Amino acid sequence: MKNFAENENFKLVKLINGEDIICTINSKPSPENVLDVLNPLKMQVIPKMTQDGIEESLNLSHWVHPYTETRSFQVPMSSVLLVATISPGLSRYYEYTLQKIDREDQLALEELDDIDNEEIFDDLLESMNLNNKSVH
DSSP, rough: OOGGOOOEEEEEETTSSSEEEEEEEEESOOTTEEEEEEEEEEEEEEEEETTTEEEEEEEEEEEESSOOOOOOOEEEEEGGEEEOOHHHHHHHHHHHHHHHHHHHHHHHHHHHHHHHHHHHHHHHHHTTOOSSOOOO
């Protein structure tokens, strides 16, 4: 995988609805008034209690997952408040999170491949508790 930390296309996109996403801006031309973003991750600052008091930690997660597996989106510029280059440290965290998500997605796909469809169908029929021998 490419070293993302050196990629100046990594951007923080602040949307007018209050969401902050980190993404790669597609360098290919896109339609006018549209921001073409790749691999967007939603930023969430989560407070947690420690012995020293409340500390905040940054969580990166899929932006619109699990609703879609799409990794490229066209965001209307009318929905964008600002676009800024992220710091090298945040770039490394973004890269690490993308790699971790890719590994988890690959493991999930491998698990799905191991499941026998006939077994699932039998389990579904069994769970329906049919008193009647005919299925309509």
